[in-house]
Amino acid sequence: MNLNWNICASGRKGVLHESQFEFPPVIMSNQSNSIPVGEGPRGIAISSDGARVFVCNYISGNVSVIDTRSKKVIRTIAVERYPQNITLSPDGKRAYVTNYGSGSVSVIDTETYEMGNVTVGRHPWGVVVSRDGKQVYVTVRQDKEWLAIIDARTYAVSRVQGLPSPSISVDISQDDSRLYISSTNPPGAPYQDALTVIDSKTFKVIDIIKTAQYPSAVTVSPDGREVYVVGQDARKLTVLDTRSSITRHFDFVTCEGKIVFGEKNAYAVDQTNKEIVEVNTATYEIIRRVPIPGACEPYDMVLDRHRAYISDYQNDEVHIVDLPQA
Template sequence: MSHHSSSFPVITRNRSNSIPVGEGPRGIAINDDGSRVFVCNYISGNVSVIDTRNKKVIRTIAVERHPQSIALGHRGKRAYVTNYGSSSVSVIDTKTYEVGHVGVGRHPWAIVVSRDGKHVYVTVRQDKEWLAIIDTRTYAVSRVQGLPSPSISVDISPDNSRLYISSTNPPDGPYQDALTVISSKTFEVLDIIRTATYPSAVSVSPDGKKVYIVGLDAQKLTVLDTRSSITRHFDFVNCEGKIVFGEKNAYAVDQTGKEVVEVDTDTHEIVRRTPIPNACGPYDMVLGQHRRAYISDYQSDEIHIVDLA
């Protein structure tokens, strides 16, 4: 019967496709050439730097309490980290690994850098103002008032003109679950759009024509057409992290199924599911070169590598 075994390839490489990092890895970022992955370790209060070529952590950088989200700017020369437990954003020089801290307000959560690198936008969960703006030249902080509250996730249009901010409210609040569109120049509110329950992550498509909002509690995907302002809702998976865009389709982590799901960006249907071997609590992902996904696992304290090509 041995001749049948060839149709069942034995996959033995799974173990080496996980990289141990700090405790409670959550937010994750990758530089432009795919050579470095940066991971926020929420429990251990540090950031792991991974060399993707040899799949090793080459540096562990202490930040402040409960680092949640991370974004890279200035062609990867700076990393910005929200410290949920310290009311601060850590600024890391990715060459020297020097760290500075900027106070932004209580419970900073999500973060995005403008495409020109001049501003960093941070959602702040527990203050009267729900968005902090850091000037990256002076590190002065300004704040936007009058937004629905509290803010969760934020992303920016490719032309830097629009900010898309998701928020949730107590059931008796005026907006409950919404996406607020504001001008990044005047900070006036341009639109408020209802979303599915608990819009945990906002991702603008690379061409700026669509905004994807993950509704964590509803397991729905809301897709906004930025020109017509029409939204559509699609059944989705249990996902807290961002939608990530490949050359053609989009990807996300299904936390319950422990899979990477591929979403057709024309139909918004899930067209493929790829298991994440040995996953316990997959959280967020980035996409490297050759459609290689790096997925933070909050429970196993690892980064999983999954080839989606």
């Protein structure tokens, strides 16, 4: 792979938030161990076969590759400044990393570990690949430049400008027709704390939906019928029905990372209580809590069947937690 791109900018370390709401815990026993990675691990991704976990190390500016059988880091890949989030292409051959401090996306060949950088705009944050693998969508938190689109074959970049708000997280519908983007502005600005729905072909805004305070991660359910948005500061979960466009709001936890789906239910990291919460996808209630032993600032997680891998921003580790089976 021939990749020759570059960019530079500045960034700063993020701050996790806490809140006052609490849920009665349903604590289950579990086994946990931890793997040392780079400094400040944040975004995390897992290969489709569960063999490798990729972790963005925000402070040290690299990506750790973990072999899940040996539970060891087998590769450390230097990227650019403040890698924030990571996602894999549908075929697993590419990893895309948003470098918040360098205005770029690093593209990693997951077989050879060759790496190159694509300039996208100041402060890229969220990233998702279309289901057909042809486009990479990147949220960019700079004025008047809200979404970058990378052609996954040529690495050419186009930009959608002048859309409502600086954006945070992005996910895509199962048929590739809709983009769902969380965004927030300073108090008093228009479209503060919203989920914006965009046509992925025309990039026209279809809907702007109010969410709870500081929407962080956006996740489309596996069946495509719902979109989950976590209001991090408000500790609320907004659920959008994609067929009726009806939204409902539920009490939740402090969660900056993504929601992940298991065989039956959904899971998220409770950053305040340092637990994994299991959410019933029919009632949206928290039905189980699993501690993350040794966690300090758990940030994001991925799931391989009944095993969770959680990045710990403060401890510079990835925790492994075996989840109880129903």
